[in-house]
Amino acid sequence: MEIRGKVHEIGATQQVTESFKKRDIIVAYAENPQFVEYIRFEATQDRTSIFDGLTVGEEIEVSFNLRGRPWTNKEGVTTYFNSLVAWRVTKLANTASSAPAPGYAEMPAPVDLSGSNDDDDLPF
Template sequence: MALSVKGKVEQILKPESGVSRAGKEWKKQEFVIETDEQYPRKVCFTLFGEKVDLINGLNSGEEIEVSFNLESREYNGRWFHNINAWKIDKVTADEGMPVPPPEFGMDDIPPEPADDAAGDLPF
């Protein structure tokens, strides 16, 4: 299930890393955005592995759109949830605004038909 949400970067947390029981290195970084809905919500997303690089260059207050997956797992009778981000796009101020048509110029007017062509009309 892939979802997306827009909001402002509220906080970028410190990267974390370690080694799994299987001996593999891992890294993750979390960040929080505040949605721009009528009732704003704060959402904490997690980036894993190479996806951590997606947060590079982002600053608090920037407007972004985050694509993410939801995942839940059970441990000792309790359920834990992850909101895993897999794509981050910066939202520009003019995004969503229609592109204005090009300006009308005198060169856009077709030329007048020649006098001899006026008699060729079928009506």
């Protein structure tokens, strides 16, 4: 799958365990210019470097896989999670003659997602 959007935020690489690392990117997607969607993609292991060299505000195309998995909590309730796992990011050529993408002018400033909440017991 592919999606085109604008880089909203680039996360730092997180070393989750000794042998597993991941990194997130938030992409502003404006299929309908009135309602900009902020979509989180993740890259894992060696692919965390695909977000290197990107800058906030840059137009990109993300190639990704949709993954889903169940998780059962201590009370036996099963919840299902989806992940958008990026495997390639392509910068889109911005030329002076091209018009700006609709909907991006009204986007709010990037939000700092670096804070963590250690209170949840989710497995990731």
